[in-house]
Amino acid sequence: MTDTGMEALTEPYYEALRRGELAAQHCKACDRPILYPRHVCPFCYESDLGWVQLSGKGVLHSFAVQRVGPPSGFEDDLPYAVGVVKLDEGVQLLGRLWPDDDGEWNGYTCDGRVEFHGATGDEIERRPVAWFRRTG
Numbered sequence: 001m002t003d004t005g006m007e008a009l010t011e012p013y014y015e016a017l018r019r020g021e022l023a024a025q026h027c028k029a030c031d032r033p034i035l036y037p038r039h040v041c042p043f044c045y046e047s048d049l050g051w052v053q054l055s056g057k058g059v060l061h062s063f064a065v066q067r068v069g070p071p072s073g074f075e076d077d078l079p080y081a082v083g084v085v086k087l088d089e090g091v092q093l094l095g096r097l098w099p100d101d102d103g104e105w106n107g108y109t110c111d112g113r114v115e116f117h118g119a120t121g122d123e124i125e126r127r128p129v130a131w132f133r134r135t136g
């Protein structure tokens, strides 16, 4: 298998997650954030891209609570919730949702406000994904 450069491309994103931060690429030419990582800007096709830290605040576009029938390897995670978050910066991503104190997600609503609240330690190493919690 040859190295396509994909790992180098995405590594700053995962490094930020391990620091408890949410990062996106930023196009220096047209000043727009880019997520997920690309080799060239999808808006202006320039390749001079840097990285910026995102606010992590946004709106929950859609979500689903998985209680049965998880993908292979996710059996131990049940139940869990996955949602599409549209960040205020204009990019969107798939993330995990922290349950409320009762272990459920009944307080979450589509178009409700959420913010990034990263997992830490062993959990982020085991499952490097962006976690969000509701703020409304």
Ligand SMILES: [Zn+2]
Binding pocket: 027, 028, 029, 030, 031, 032, 041, 042, 043, 044, 045, 046
């Ligand atoms: Zn651009």
